[in-house]
Amino acid sequence: MVYENPDGVMIGLEIHVQLNKLATKLFCGCSTDYHTSEPNTHVCPVCMGLPGCLPVLNKRAVEYAIRIGLALNCEIVEQTQFHRKNYYYPDLPKGFQTTQYDYPIVSDGRVVIEGEDGEHVVRIRRAHMEEDPGRLMHMGSIEKSKGTLIDYNRSGMALIEIVSEPDMRSPREARRFLDKLRNILEYLDVFDSTLEGSMRVDANISIGGGDRTEVKNISSHKGAERALLYEIMRQKNIKRRGEKVVMETRHFDEARGVTISMRTKEEEHDYRYFPEPDLVPMRVGSWVEGILETLPELPDARRSRFISDYGMVDTHAKALTSDIRVADFYEEVASQVDPAAAAVWVSDVLKGELNYRDLNIASFTVEDMVKIIELVLSGKITEKGAVEIIRNILDEGGSPMDIVKEKGLLKVEGDVVDQAVEEVLKENPDALEDYFAGKEKSLNFLVGQVMKKTRGRADARSVREMMLEEIDKNYR
Numbered sequence: 483m484v485y486e487n488p489d490g491v492m493i494g495l496e497i498h499v500q501l502n503k504l505a506t507k508l509f510c511g512c513s514t515d516y517h518t519s520e521p522n523t524h525v526c527p528v529c530m531g532l533p534g535c536l537p538v539l540n541k542r543a544v545e546y547a548i549r550i551g552l553a554l555n556c557e558i559v560e561q562t563q564f565h566r567k568n569y570y571y572p573d574l575p576k577g578f579q580t581t582q583y584d585y586p587i588v589s590d591g592r593v594v595i596e597g598e599d600g601e602h603v604v605r606i607r608r609a610h611m612e613e614d615p616g617r618l619m620h621m622g623s624i625e626k627s628k629g630t631l632i633d634y635n636r637s638g639m640a641l642i643e644i645v646s647e648p649d650m651r652s653p654r655e656a657r658r659f660l661d662k663l664r665n666i667l668e669y670l671d672v673f674d675s676t677l678e679g680s681m682r683v684d685a686n687i688s689i690g691g692g693d694r695t696e697v698k699n700i701s702s703h704k705g706a707e708r709a710l711l712y713e714i715m716r717q718k719n720i721k722r723r724g725e726k727v728v729m730e731t732r733h734f735d736e737a738r739g740v741t742i743s744m745r746t747k748e749e750e751h752d753y754r755y756f757p758e759p760d761l762v763p764m765r766v767g768s769w770v771e772g773i774l775e776t777l778p779e780l781p782d783a784r785r786s787r788f789i790s791d792y793g794m795v796d797t798h799a800k801a802l803t804s805d806i807r808v809a810d811f812y813e814e815v816a817s818q819v820d821p822a823a824a825a826v827w828v829s830d831v832l833k834g835e836l837n838y839r840d841l842n843i844a845s846f847t848v849e850d851m852v853k854i855i856e857l858v859l860s861g862k863i864t865e866k867g868a869v870e871i872i873r874n875i876l877d878e879g880g881s882p883m884d885i886v887k888e889k890g891l892l893k894v895e896g897d898v899v900d901q902a903v904e905e906v907l908k909e910n911p912d913a914l915e916d917y918f919a920g921k922e923k924s925l926n927f928l929v930g931q932v933m934k935k936t937r938g939r940a941d942a943r944s945v946r947e948m949m950l951e952e953i954d955k956n957y958r
């Protein structure tokens with residue numbers, strides 16, 4: 483099947499990734515650990531942009547940028563350099579942002595995503611380093627705000643801006659791309675996605691070969707998908723009226739789910755880029771080989787390894803490796819119990835229960851998962867009982883064994899089940915007759931009655947077998 487892309491949707495994303503695992507900011511020694519601090523407490527003359535101070539480049543930030551470039555299958559530039567991008571805005575009191583212009587540190591890469599019609603390649607145009615500006619906090623909604631507060635704690639944080647080609651054909655593909663990118667970056671250990679503002683997206687979109695609009699500064703992947711869906715609808719309406727979409731910058735109002743025009747798009751020459759005289763050009767070509775050697779296993783490689791090492795199916799391998807925390811969790815469980823059973827329990831059951839509750843894997847322990855799988859594999863509890871234990875732990879806490887005792891989940895076998903089977907057959911002559919008359923479903927009903935009597939603690943499959951034996955022996 484080939485995806486037709488009926489509206490001619492083209493989406494290109496610019497993603498600002500904060501290198502928040504660095505200890506210090508991009509050009510000064512201020513700590514990056516500001517997320518729980520009072521505003522304007524992690525600042526110095528450099529990151530507040532006071533005139534006359536000199537930046538000193540964070541070497542590790544450059545290494546991280548190269549790591550990211552390599553992981554995205556990019557070319558790494560031989561020599562790179564910073565530029566000044568001049569604009570006046572209160573989040574940037576220097577009057578310019580130190581960024582990269584015509585020598586971005588990495589370019590020409592690719593990321594494979596799960597597209598509308600199977601594997602789909604999204605090309606990476608470039609990725610460059612720049613400093614994060616301060617954070618503006620508008621009081622009330624952005625268009626009607628009575629005042630704005632500024633926090634410079636974020637100012638000067640190292641950012642990598644990753645720019646894709648307009649290769650995504652639907653909002654869903656855009657979201658998949660963002661998820662994949664976040665996953666790769668977490669495997670690289672260069673950022674922590676759980677911190678507020680760690681990944682911010684500008685989403686560019688056009689339809690039917692028209693001009694693009696750019697929705698700036700979206701803070702979640704779901705938000706990006708929603709903003710793009712809205713833009714498609716809006717742009718289609720404009721075309722339907724016979725008008726033209728104008729190139730402009732828009733803002734996404736999360737609460738209302740709409741995009742709002744902010745300003746017409748600035749042109750490159752508006753920024754008066756020029757080389758940053760306070761930072762010399764850098765030759766980084768010789769760093770690449772060393773950094774390549776330190777690259778960790780990435781999601782796609784881990785997915786293949788899960789299939790070959792643990793003999794699981796691809797859907798499980800994909801689900802288990804799409805978040806590094808889940809992958810690590812799984813491997814710890816699999817080192818202690820049967821890996822095949824672990825794959826099913828972690829990816830099908832536990833992940834589902836977590837998603838349903840909007841929780842993540844940190845809400846469950848490896849120890850509990852191992853214990854529960856052992857109980858099932860040794861035949862002490864039923865699969866149904868195991869699911870009940872997982873739910874109980876997530877909803878109310880407790881340990882597997884305590885829950886087993888409290889809820890009486892130990893599997894019942896032997897006499898108790900025999901007796902229940904006999905009783906059910908005696909008590910339901912009509913159902914038995916229906917079964918003899920060829921109604922297969924009555925057998926399910928009878929098995930269900932036994933399960934009810936044993937409060938779900940019998941193994942349904944063996945109950946069925948016992949039931950058939952009993953019927954053959956005493957009722958034919």
Ligand SMILES: Nc1ncnc2c1ncn2[C@@H]1O[C@H](COP(=O)(O)OP(=O)(O)OP(=O)(O)O)[C@@H](O)[C@H]1O
Pocket residue numbers: 492493494495496645646647648649684686687688692693694696
């Ligand atoms: N016709 C198009 N439809 C949708 N997206 C497009 C189209 N043409 C370009 N794009 C996307 O727009 C983005 C352009 O980003 P880039 O950073 O190069 O420039 P910019 O948006 O002009 O600059 P700024 O960084 O100031 O926002 C890329 O992600 C690209 O894929």
Ligand SMILES: [Mg+2]
Pocket residue numbers: 496643645
């Ligand atoms: Mg850009």
Ligand SMILES: [Mg+2]
Pocket residue numbers: 496684696
């Ligand atoms: Mg842009």
